[in-house]
Amino acid sequence: MEQNHIKKLIESAFSVRGLAYAPYSGFSVGAALLAADGRVFCGCNIENAAFSPSICAERAAISQAISAGCREFAAVAVCGGPMERGAGEIDYCYPCGLCRQVLMEFCPPELPVYVARSAGDYRRHRLVDLLPHAFSAADLSGGGVGGCGC
Template sequence: MDYPKLIEEALKAREFAYAPYSRFLVGAALLGKSGTIYRGCNVESCSYGPTNCAERTAVFKAISEGEREFAAIAIAGGPEGEQSPLAHTAFPCGVCRQVLAEFCPMDFPVIVARSPEDYEVYTLGDLLPQAFTPLSL
């Protein structure tokens, strides 16, 4: 799997983030098993509750286009104005981890990146141990 290419797509997605309140821009690139890459960015709302994370944006975009199986996700984020390499890694929030668990197995790769050369790979199971999944029902 070409993690650097997926990270580059996440960095491109980050450019479209709408984060006027937190100024923390996040991009995600979700690789479908079909080979299609679905980009997502965070979209904030002044009332915070309707805010949507980059990871969920990518997942919902993929699902709405008929993709149901995924190979990996790359996430790149950090404060507005920073140039690559990013100073931080942006891990998925709890809600995004739960949404990923709806569609992905626990060995699903989650790549958190500062740049295409500087990244870490975790499994969804690492990030969401004892997950509540459709198999829990």
């Protein structure tokens, strides 16, 4: 992926981060999911007073994509931190375990995951490295080697 495309994807994540609804944690997160066809789906975290109904930015982005009929993805960028801190002032923010599992459902294991402090300061990981031995549809049919047993 070209450097300027990565930068634009990260900038999209930072842009949607500004829309986060996080009155309880004060921790705002933005995610920008690049579809294989070039579309970008963005999401921010949306908290709830009951906590359980809260949704992370990554799952908000993938929900938008799936709802738009898009199921092929090329990359995702994530940024997050305390609301009052902007680009360059936040640390790298990784997808939570739940989001990693949801991303794995729809994305290739090699999907680049960019976690960014700013558009020019980011780390690149492969999804499979963030969620090794993921539970998948193959496990349901007995074809996998994993399985959570729940």
